Amino acid sequence: xxxxxxxxxxxxxxxxxxxxxxxxxxxxxxxxxxxxxxxxxxxxxxxxxxxxxxxxxxxxxxxxxxxxxxxxxxxxxxxxxxxxxxxxxxxxxxxxxxxxxxxxxxxxxxxxxxxxxxxxxxxxxxxxxxxxxxxx
Amino acid sequence: xxxxxxxxxxxxxxxxxxxxxxxxxxxxxxxxxxxxxxxxxxxxxxxxxxxxxxxxxxxxxxxxxxxxxxxxxxxxxxxxxxxxxxxxxxxxxxxxxxxxxxxxxxxxxxxxxxxxxxxxxxxxxxxxxxxxxxxxxxxxxxxxxxxxxxxxxxxxxxxxxxxxxxxxxxxxxxxxxxxxxxxxxxxxxxxxxxxxxxxxxxxxxxxxxxxxxxxxxxxxxxxxxxxxxxxxxxxxxxxxxxxxxxxxxxxxxxxxxxxxxxxxxxxxxxxxxxxxxxxxxxxxxxxxxxxxxxxxxxxxxxxxxxxxxxxxxxxxxxxxxxxxxxxxxxxxxxxxxxxxxxxxxxxxxxxxxxxxxxxxxxxxxxxxxxxxxxxxxxxxxxxxxxxxxxxxxxxxxxxxxxxxxxxxxxxxxxxxxxxxxxxxxxxxxxxxxxxxxxxxxxxxxxxxxxxxxxxxxxxxxxxxxxxxxxxxxxxxxxxxxxxxxxxxxxxxxxxxxxxxxxxxxxxxxxxxxxxxxxxxxxxxxxxxxxxxxxxxxxxxxxxxxxxxxxxxxxxxxxxxxxxxxxxxxxxxxxxxxxxxxxxxxxxxxxxxxxxxxxxxxxxxxxxxxxxxxxxxxxxxxxxxxxxxxxxxxxxxxxxxxxxxxxxxxxxxxxxxxxxxxxxxxxxxxxxxxxxxxxxxxxxxxxxxxxxxxxxxxxxxxxxxxxxxxxxxxxxxxxxxxxxxxxxxxxxxxxxxxxxxxxxxxxxxxxxxxxxxxxxxxxxxxxxxxxxxxxxxxxxxxxxxxxxxxxxxxxxxxxxxxxxxxxxxxxxxxxxxxxxxxxxxxxxxxxxxxxxxxxxxxxxxxxxxxxxxx
Numbered sequence: 001x002x003x004x005x006x007x008x009x010x011x012x013x014x015x016x017x018x019x020x021x022x023x024x025x026x027x028x029x030x031x032x033x034x035x036x037x038x039x040x041x042x043x044x045x046x047x048x049x050x051x052x053x054x055x056x057x058x059x060x061x062x063x064x065x066x067x068x069x070x071x072x073x074x075x076x077x078x079x080x081x082x083x084x085x086x087x088x089x090x091x092x093x094x095x096x097x098x099x100x101x102x103x104x105x106x107x108x109x110x111x112x113x114x115x116x117x118x119x120x121x122x123x124x125x126x127x128x129x130x131x132x133x134x135x136x
Numbered sequence: 137x138x139x140x141x142x143x144x145x146x147x148x149x150x151x152x153x154x155x156x157x158x159x160x161x162x163x164x165x166x167x168x169x170x171x172x173x174x175x176x177x178x179x180x181x182x183x184x185x186x187x188x189x190x191x192x193x194x195x196x197x198x199x200x201x202x203x204x205x206x207x208x209x210x211x212x213x214x215x216x217x218x219x220x221x222x223x224x225x226x227x228x229x230x231x232x233x234x235x236x237x238x239x240x241x242x243x244x245x246x247x248x249x250x251x252x253x254x255x256x257x258x259x260x261x262x263x264x265x266x267x268x269x270x271x272x273x274x275x276x277x278x279x280x281x282x283x284x285x286x287x288x289x290x291x292x293x294x295x296x297x298x299x300x301x302x303x304x305x306x307x308x309x310x311x312x313x314x315x316x317x318x319x320x321x322x323x324x325x326x327x328x329x330x331x332x333x334x335x336x337x338x339x340x341x342x343x344x345x346x347x348x349x350x351x352x353x354x355x356x357x358x359x360x361x362x363x364x365x366x367x368x369x370x371x372x373x374x375x376x377x378x379x380x381x382x383x384x385x386x387x388x389x390x391x392x393x394x395x396x397x398x399x400x401x402x403x404x405x406x407x408x409x410x411x412x413x414x415x416x417x418x419x420x421x422x423x424x425x426x427x428x429x430x431x432x433x434x435x436x437x438x439x440x441x442x443x444x445x446x447x448x449x450x451x452x453x454x455x456x457x458x459x460x461x462x463x464x465x466x467x468x469x470x471x472x473x474x475x476x477x478x479x480x481x482x483x484x485x486x487x488x489x490x491x492x493x494x495x496x497x498x499x500x501x502x503x504x505x506x507x508x509x510x511x512x513x514x515x516x517x518x519x520x521x522x523x524x525x526x527x528x529x530x531x532x533x534x535x536x537x538x539x540x541x542x543x544x545x546x547x548x549x550x551x552x553x554x555x556x557x558x559x560x561x562x563x564x565x566x567x568x569x570x571x572x573x574x575x576x577x578x579x580x581x582x583x584x585x586x587x588x589x590x591x592x593x594x595x596x597x598x599x600x601x602x603x604x605x606x607x608x609x610x611x612x613x614x615x616x617x618x619x620x621x622x623x624x625x626x627x628x629x630x631x632x633x634x635x636x637x638x639x640x641x642x643x644x645x646x647x648x649x650x651x652x653x654x655x656x657x658x659x660x661x662x663x664x665x666x667x668x669x670x671x672x673x674x675x676x677x678x679x680x681x682x683x684x685x686x687x688x689x690x691x692x693x694x695x696x697x698x699x700x701x702x703x704x705x706x707x708x709x710x711x712x713x714x715x716x717x718x719x720x721x722x723x724x725x726x727x728x729x730x731x732x733x734x735x736x737x738x739x740x741x742x743x744x745x746x747x748x749x750x751x752x753x754x755x756x757x758x759x760x761x762x763x764x765x766x767x768x769x770x771x772x773x774x775x776x777x778x779x780x781x782x783x784x785x786x787x788x789x790x791x792x793x794x795x796x797x798x799x800x801x802x803x804x805x806x807x808x809x810x811x812x813x814x815x816x817x818x819x820x821x822x823x824x825x826x827x828x829x830x831x832x833x834x835x836x837x838x839x840x841x842x843x844x845x846x847x848x849x850x851x852x853x854x855x856x857x858x859x860x861x862x863x864x865x866x867x868x869x870x871x872x873x874x875x876x877x878x879x880x881x882x883x884x885x886x887x888x889x890x891x892x893x894x895x896x897x898x899x900x901x902x903x904x905x906x907x908x909x910x911x912x913x914x915x916x917x918x919x920x921x922x923x924x925x926x927x928x929x930x931x932x933x934x935x936x937x938x939x940x941x942x943x944x945x946x947x948x949x950x951x952x953x954x955x956x957x958x959x960x961x962x963x964x965x966x967x968x969x970x971x972x973x974x975x976x977x978x979x980x981x982x983x984x985x986x987x988x989x
Contacts, residue, residue, distance in 0.1 A: 014190045014706075083193075083196075107186055108186055
């Protein structure tokens with residue numbers, strides 16, 4: 001079963017490119033939305049392994065999204081996309097619990113590496129929690 | 137007397153101050169020049185398709201770029217007393233053009249205000265939005281039933297906004313909106329929506345709407361948004377208004393209400409953040425016959441949560457489908473096989489105790505349903521089959537899984553209300569990376585990738601710029617320093633290798649535009665690569681291999697720009713904007729076309745200003761500076777009378793009065809003096825001259841040439857700083873000038889050289905000019921001799937290379953000091969050149985009396 005990624009960015013062009021790159025070069029499934037207000041519903045429906053989100057979005061920004069995602073599933077990794085020159089905010093996002101951040105514009109390879117790393121971490125978290133479960 | 141002295145001192149101070157000020161402008165110009173080149177290189181790189189960027193990037197980068205170009209123009213004019221004022225309007229015009237390109241909204245096609253649904257098809261998306269355009273296709277090509285209706289087009293929207301004055305009003309309100317104040321945004325949204333609803337429709341639009349409404353008199357309409365881009369690029373799901381069961385008599389009002397719903401706070405945020413204009417996302421409106429549905433719902437041609445299950449998913453409620461769409465009540469849920477026969481896989485019939493219906497008085501009315509009706513399935517097996525078949529036909533027609541709104545009318549007939557792409561995650565095959573090649577050891581592997589890619593071809597060693605025309609197609613051009621003249625062949629060469637250069641220089645920016653793999657900083661390329669030798673250049677790894685390595689070429693990542701970039705609007709805008717940014721039209725500073733009026737791009741302006749700024753520095757009125765109080769004589773045993781004026785950081789702080797070599801900190805002057813002090817040079821004694829040459833000297837002067845150095849030659853002077861040197865000298869009977877910038881940033885660095893005159897006759901003076909040109913070319917300069925004037929320039933060397941070159945220039949200058957007297961023939965000139973190359977700076981072969989035992 002391929003792992004599933006939810007990408008949230010208010011710019012549709014960015015979404016289209018990201019989706020094309022990730023689905024073109026990895027086996028992962030990608031769902032996109034440019035409407036952060038849809039994210040709660042998508043998370044409930046989707047069983048995602050990774051959320052990639054833009055930081056600056058209308059009405060609900062990436063920071064709010066971290067809270068939302070963490071409330072839904074504290075182990076779900078979040079990768080924050082930030083604009084050039086907003087390193088402080090990116091660091092704040094990490095403090096808030098984002099797994100990693102990537103600064104726009106970025107190379108295709110860079111986002112693929114970040115995704116792979118985040119999913120690897122997710123796998124390890126899952127294995128860890130399986131080990132911690134008292135054997136029945 | 138005191139007054140006189142005071143004014144004299146003040147003047148001196150002013151002279152030095154003036155020079156310092158000029159130098160400040162020059163430095164500022166260089167700084168912005170570098171920033172500009174870096175930004176252009178960055179944008180070109182983004183165009184290659186390896187990066188993801190958004191419109192925010194475009195706006196920030198172009199804003200920065202134009203700011204720097206404005207600064208360059210300003211600083212040049214400050215440096216040259218406004219000599220290039222015409223650049224101000226030119227740069228402004230180019231900047232405005234770039235800005236317009238970025239702001240440009242997708243054009244709204246000109247159509248009538250109203251188009252009947254029966255005339256629409258998918259290609260009409262830009263006019264009527266995808267909702268209505270797709271419905272047109274459904275009716276026209278699939279023969280599925282859709283309600284009769286019409287679209288009020290994007291043209292009508294534009295007319296409404298412009299004709300009512302709303303466009304202006306809204307733009308002004310939006311300009312003041314603060315996107316971070318969400319409460320404020322909500323308030324603004326409410327206010328704007330009210331303004332749209334209250335605005336007066338332009339007469340012609342009103343007339344068209346009224347006339348169309350008359351055709352539907354007595355019927356009821358569903359009026360809903362069909363914004364252009366709504367379903368494809370933007371997700372505004374459920375945010376725009378839909379008015380159901382309304383009277384055509386008040387269509388104008390309904391129309392305005394739907395248009396008003398475009399101004400949600402979210403949409404307003406977009407316009408602000410993306411710098412959209414009000415014309416973007418034009419709101420076309422669909423008006424359809426209201427279908428008084430017996431039952432209705434939504435279906436997906438493929439289960440989005442389980443695409444492999446191969447089922448069509450259908451939900452249904454009694455009455456109008458709104459309750460199924462917005463989740464007011466739980467609908468019936470059916471899974472039907474996608475395979476022929478469309479057997480029912482599973483069914484979950486809900487208790488639907490309410491239904492939404494059309495109120496005869498207009499609007500909607502909720503009705504309570506009796507228990508047996510509530511519990512009954514909305515759809516029979518045959519209807520499910522019909523629906524599934526329709527869903528698959530829609531999927532096939534639109535080329536992907538569909539999300540379909542449908543209704544079954546009172547007569548039991550299926551009506552399609554909307555079909556749009558369904559978001560489904562599909563797992564495509566994984567692509568393998570190519571296996572790395574078994575390649576012979578590379579010839580060179582220390583280059584810096586300036587433009588990526590792999591290419592092979594025969595080496596063409598570009599000795600001098602004038603050979604550009606000789607470069608054969610498919611050649612790998614090897615050059616000593618970057619040459620923007622290569623643009624002339626950029627479309628037909630395979631690759632470029634340069635011994636110096638940077639990923640941001642002019643040549644590289646051009647190469648990137650043409651996607652020619654380019655390596656810079658390839659030390660020793662000139663020596664190690666042979667003319668005509670076949671090589672493969674792997675720019676991404678900075679490697680050059682002997683022969684043609686097809687395996688490496690096959691891995692060339694320079695794929696033609698395909699999807700998803702081709703159709704990406706942000707990408708297209710970048711490409712469009714770059715047309716006024718990066719092409720270089722001003723190639724040759726000596727060409728009569730090298731004038732401000734011919735600057736057509738920001739690159740042209742940058743190039744032009746840089747050139748003119750270097751000229752301005754070169755031509756500093758340095759004689760005046762000598763009067764300055766700060767000018768100090770250099771104590772040296774060499775027969776030169778050198779005065780030094782420090783503009784800041786060129787001398788040690790303690791230096792006062794006469795300065796010694798130890799006081800100098802300016803790296804350029806130090807390097808030049810190192811060259812002068814080369815022990816192999818000979819400053820004293822006479823260079824042997826044949827009688828003719830000697831006579832020609834006598835004809836000019838009766839002075840001993842060495843004496844002339846000191847007394848006739850006059851003063852030499854150097855205006856210096858920590859990174860800069862302007863050196864003027866009279867050595868013998870000639871005039872030599874050097875202007876150099878030597879600092880840590882290679883883009884800033886340059887050495888300009890000029891030389892003129894001499895004591896001998898024209899023929900010998902010109903011969904010396906030619907000799908100097910050759911000697912300078914031998915050490916990497918682009919040099920040119922016109923008559924007895926030599927002009928040469930060398931740019932973008934590293935600090936270390938600049939210093940080494942200046943040291944060589946020092947040797948050349950001293951070496952060539954009085955050679956005009958000696959250069960009786962071409963053969964002799966060649967012999968002298970050879971002597972220099974062999975480091976025989978004493979020219980012993982010209983001094984038979986000294987070489988004798």
